[in-house]
Amino acid sequence: MRYRALRRPALPLLCLFCLPALAAPLPVRVQQGQLVAASTEPGSTVKIGEREARVDADGRYVFGIERDAPASVAVTIRHRNGKTEQHTLQVVQREYKIERVDGLPPHTVTPDPEMARRIAEEQARVAKARERDDDRNDYLAGFRRPAEGRISGVYGSQRIDNGVPKAPHYGLDIAVPTGTPVKAPADGVVSFAAPDLILTGGTVLIDHGHGLTSSFLHLSRIDVKVGDRVGQGQVFAAAGATGRASGPHVHWGFNWFDVRLDPALLPERSGATAKSSAAAKK
Structure with missing residues (x-):
């Protein structure tokens, strides 16, 4: 990358x-x-x-x-x-850096009118999934990173894709090889799953309740479907470089409805919580 x-x-x-x-x-x-x-x-x-x-x-x-x-x-x-x-x-008020990303598929950076139409339709489907407002508190146990690796992209940075200024980067990128297991950062319900969106490739959203969703992009494999319940730490997909990506990585985004938040600021699961959860499963 x-x-x-x-x-x-x-x-x-x-x-x-x-x-x-x-x-x-x-x-x-x-x-x-x-x-x-x-x-x-x-x-x-x-x-x-x-x-x-x-x-x-x-x-x-x-x-x-x-x-x-x-x-x-x-x-x-x-x-x-x-x-x-x-x-x-x-x-x-935070200061955001500039990230330059080259080697992206040209049609995903400067799409023709038909491609732009398809991208808009796909993004509308994702936005609809983020409107979900379940009375579940799956976020209460805190969050774990979905994979371990070098942080290759951070939240909020202005993106220059193939030399073209684009929207800010809304997520945390973790550089890992294609096929690396991706784990649920917290309990939740799969609210969106699609293998081949133009910009984001293999895409999964996990709803944690109260309008909170984790999104995972550029996946090479998806092992869940909409409606599936997943537990914190459960493998649900594999990392890849599908869609608009220059190399394999896990993109973890986080939202409160349509408000895009920084996954790096989420609370980590405490040791006490982890021990309590493990004991409860015995």
């Missing part, structure tokens, strides 16, 4: 993301591309700007901060008794 590994500062995960019981306060500071989790009184309504977040039976909720979010984000919480709380979260 011809990606240049990049490093960028990040706030400590411990203060950015918690998986609380009840009445866990919102953080004061967040950063662009971050998934935020908090809790409030059950039965409350939570809005981020004008957008409402799902609140579960225990009062837990999540939402995402856009890549280019402004310096502050307003959160409104309305309790069952009618009391309203107003919060203003300060958003740390």
Whole structure:
């Protein structure tokens, strides 16, 4: 692959993301591309700007901060008794690098009108899958990387593909050989699976509940179908270089509905959680 590994500062995960019981306060500071989790009184309504977040039976909720979010984000919480709380979260502004990627299939970088039409239709199908809003808390156990390898592409960087400026890169790329097993980063349900999309090749989405989805692109093999339940660490596909890719890798994207987030900022599964889960399976 011809990606240049990049490093960028990040706030400590411990203060950015918690998986609380009840009445866990919102953080004061967040950063662009971050998934935020908090809790409030059950039965409350939570809005981020004008957008409402799902609140579960225990009062837990999540939402995402856009890549280019402004310096502050307003959160409104309305309790069952009618009391309203107003919060203003300060958003740390990140600096994004430029990544130049060469050797991509030309038709995926500058498609003709028919190809562009097909790409739009395919992306619309993916976007539809991301509208799912299940009342499942599969995200609570934290996340594991889907594969181990060199980080060859990072979230938010401006892409120059075959010399043509394109949209930012929304995901984490892990350089691995074709055929490398790809594992589910958390429990979930497969909400989309297609072997041959023009831009993303073999593509799988795993829904973790509350509008959270992991997406995996450029896969060489897919072992699951829509509706399948997968467990954290389960192999569901193999890495490849299908679609618009210059070499084999795992592309892991993460969304809160249509808000694209940084997988590198997701909370890792704790050792205590892992031990507890392993014991429960015995």
